[in-house]
Amino acid sequence: MDLHLRDKRVLITGSSSGLGAAIAKALAKEGAITIIHGRREEQASKVAQEINQDGGKAFVVTGDLTTNEGANQVVEKVLSTLDGVEILVNNAGSYEDRSWTTSQPEGWAEVYNANVISMVRLIQLLVPQMKHLGWGRIIQIASGLATQPNASLPDYQATKAAVLNMTVSLAKELFQTGITVNTVSPGLIATEGAKNIFHQIALHKGWGKDWAEIEKHAMQEYWPNPTGRLGRPEEIANMIAYLASPLADYINGANIRVDGGGVGAIN
Template sequence: MYSSSPSSQQSLVCNQLNTSSRCCSGIGAAIAKALAKEGAIVVIHGRREEQANRVAQEVSKDGGQAFVAIGDLATNEGANQVAEKILSTLDGVEILVNNAGSYEDRDWINSQPEEWAEVYNTNVISMVRVIQLLVPRMKQLGWGRIIQIASGLATQPNASLPNYQVTKAATLNLTVSLAKELFQTGITVNTVSPGLIATEGAKNIFHQIALHKGWGKEWADIEKHAMQEYWSNPTGRLGRPDEIANMIAYLASPLADYINGANIRVDGGGVGAIN
């Protein structure tokens, strides 16, 4: 998919692990593997070195090139640590995938203002830190891709997880503003908004829910109920991590040169809107 040589494509996948047991873990790993298969040298970011190393080893086992940069992007020190590791190893990053984020299962009444600020810092300001540290070099290279991972909840919010949802709406705004800031630099900026994705973590949670609700033990039956109750969509199933990763690989390629400032929904049609 890439027109340039594999060694010239260097990508960072920010995959800060969610703090909730309902996290969508697995999407970052799928993205890293998809980009590596297309010839990119992949830098896998994380806060948990063991898990980040596991993904890097899986990439290497499949014939790709990957290394790990550990640091907490929710702090200036952690973000600087990640950037220093990358820039001391590579000439720069051409593809930046901002997948870092977290959420807790909080509602309107019981959540505290400082908890809203904490989630905003982790989900939005962490992106700002990485962008400010890595994009200057990307501009010098004259070509780049910046891709944020948001959510269908950014444009179709519900009553639950309000502090998480507003960070995803902010992500869409950030993307459009940054695309305009990088006017005619050769760098495009886009967002991918997944629907509910059947990661291994999500499957484990739905298996637990199924025990209480009597949905059965087979994943096919559980998925049907999960789709109906949590993410009803015309496609009739939940998404797969590879489906998000494939969209990222496309947006990261020269084939997507004319896609800029866009929000691409990969949600089975679950968001009831024309965009």
């Protein structure tokens, strides 16, 4: 299927590794011009090089989105390089392994800044030029934990719930501008980072060293779902590619779950 994304300009935040890198590669395969963002230029350049060697078009921009100055520098570099962006994928974020008893209010503020305010900064900086273009896509990455929270990671989960709310509000704000705003909520995804973590957990829990066996235990303990496995980065990336395309014009203000059925909800 041709998604009509050729030469669309895309900024994917936090795309120097993991899920963000998979999103960038999927969009590049559809002909989009991708901007790889991260804090480490070496990592971001590696992803861009892989895309360019595969026949795609990728550029690199680095910067810290948790400050106004850093976000401004990122957007200035993007606009000076490509003179505009049609698609923004707000993927960058962070979390710490904290509980209700170990987290401090300052930590809640830090993760909220990293996972929500960083998105707000880019939205406010890039939406004016999207309005001028008369067409745009804003896609936010949340989590199944936004609507089905656990006791652990309460600060992180709260930020992802905020993203869902923000998406609906922004979609209404951009009424009839040609810009749509949607959220994708992944379940537990087997990125390389997640695999490394689960291999370490497996050592302590006696799950063995075979990834298939480790994945089975990880799914059962951390993300039980009817599909019976963890998600793949490419499965999230393919959904985002569709939402970013002109074919998805009538999808707006939505939360799209890609979680193997792990969230026990009708929507």
